[in-house]
Amino acid sequence: MASAQQTLSFSSIGPPVTPLLLPQARSPRFRADNSVSSYASVSGNRSRTCQRSSCKPHCPFSSFLRREGEESRGGTRRISTSLSPSGKLRTTISTPLRVQASLKPQLEEAAKQVVDYFVRSGMAVGLGTGLASSMAIRYMGEKLKDGSLREIVGVPMTSMSAVEAAKAGVPLATFQDYPQLDFAFDDADAVQEGTLFAIVGRKGVAGRESILKEKAIAKAAKQMVFIIEESKFVGQLKGAVPVLIEQEDWLDVAEEIDDLFLGDAEVWRRPSHGEAGPMGGDFPLVTAEGHFVLDVIFTTPIANAVEVAQSLEAISGVVTHGLVLDTAYAAAVASSTGVKIRTSLFKSAFTSME
Numbered sequence: 449m450a451s452a453q454q455t456l457s458f459s460s461i462g463p464p465v466t467p468l469l470l471p472q473a474r475s476p477r478f479r480a481d482n483s484v485s486s487y488a489s490v491s492g493n494r495s496r497t498c499q500r501s502s503c504k505p506h507c508p509f510s511s512f513l514r515r516e517g518e519e520s521r522g523g524t525r526r527i528s529t530s531l532s533p534s535g536k537l538r539t540t541i542s543t544p545l546r547v548q549a550s551l552k553p554q555l556e557e558a559a560k561q562v563v564d565y566f567v568r569s570g571m572a573v574g575l576g577t578g579l580a581s582s583m584a585i586r587y588m589g590e591k592l593k594d595g596s597l598r599e600i601v602g603v604p605m606t607s608m609s610a611v612e613a614a615k616a617g618v619p620l621a622t623f624q625d626y627p628q629l630d631f632a633f634d635d636a637d638a639v640q641e642g643t644l645f646a647i648v649g650r651k652g653v654a655g656r657e658s659i660l661k662e663k664a665i666a667k668a669a670k671q672m673v674f675i676i677e678e679s680k681f682v683g684q685l686k687g688a689v690p691v692l693i694e695q696e697d698w699l700d701v702a703e704e705i706d707d708l709f710l711g712d713a714e715v716w717r718r719p720s721h722g723e724a725g726p727m728g729g730d731f732p733l734v735t736a737e738g739h740f741v742l743d744v745i746f747t748t749p750i751a752n753a754v755e756v757a758q759s760l761e762a763i764s765g766v767v768t769h770g771l772v773l774d775t776a777y778a779a780a781v782a783s784s785t786g787v788k789i790r791t792s793l794f795k796s797a798f799t800s801m802e
């Protein structure tokens with residue numbers, strides 16, 4: 449075992465770290481009087497003045513214009529708007545590189561430590577998605593090749609995990625065949641210290657399976673660990689929480705969510721690519737299961753993630769969300785000083801790392 453590993457104990461949970469950046473601008477609001485046609489003025493008719501007789505202070509088009517040239521940062525995405533010379537409103541969303549190149553070795557070390565400590569021969573293992581999970585999958589493949597691991601079955605959370613496993617030579621099985629797993633690991637977009645409540649799914653791409661399966665597999669594991677870099681280990685969760693919704697009546701659902709978190713969160717429909725707006729631009733993302741994704745971007749820290757999750761789940765049309773609560777036993781956190789293993793306040797502790 450590597451020397452950087454720590455004994456798992458509650459006292460190993462460190463002090464809060466600096467929270468994520470606050471967004472600088474408000475997004476347009478979803479309100480009851482924002483009919484589909486009024487929203488069409490945002491993504492369709494690009495004239496600069498709202499022509500609706502019913503235009504109100506919270507008219508989405510007006511607020512969109514107010515945001516012209518401003519930038520906001522919601523979780524992992526950078527959102528910027530500008531007017532093109534032809535007067536066309538452009539909104540672009542980009543995802544900055546989130547793993548500092550210098551932390552890659554530590555992240556790889558974290559991935560290896562997780563595999564070394566938790567994965568044993570004969571286990572069914574849930575395989576997560578993201579850079580760290582890919583590293584862990586590759587390391588499992590190496591261990592299978594050199595014989596230090598045997599008879600492992602990997603249950604992939606997404607097709608990306610499956611591809612990594614196939615490349616690494618990790619035998620695959622379906623979740624249907626293995627509904628109960630010995631262990632699972634995954635990346636996350638943010639993990640809260642102490643509770644190890646997490647946010648996943650900020651990086652969804654068009655056509656990819658949604659977080660539905662990812663969450664189900666994480667929950668089905670006897671033990672589950674997130675592998676993350678230090679910047680994702682936060683005192684309080686905030687930024688974007690992905691929410692999967694049915695396509696039917698999606699605008700009503702978006703309005704309801706917007707009303708629910710009025711003043712605390714902005715609601716955007718996720719685009720698949722290209723120009724985006726609060727409506728998801730011309731090409732809203734549709735998951736492989738046929739759902740839209742709303743990014744509910746919390747501009748203030750989430751005081752009670754359980755309450756947020758319950759409120760979202762109570763809304764008809766909401767399929768699931770990116771909050772993963774009471775699931776992880778530990779987080780392997782990669783930092784410039786090495787790898788720290790943090791355990792959940794809510795899960796029974798291991799006594800040692802071997």
Ligand SMILES: O=C(CO)[C@H](O)[C@H](O)COP(=O)(O)O
Nearest residue numbers: 577578579635648649650651
């Ligand atoms: O849903 C997720 C993890 O399952 C995350 O959105 C994402 O995949 C994290 O990837 P990375 O760690 O490479 O940024």
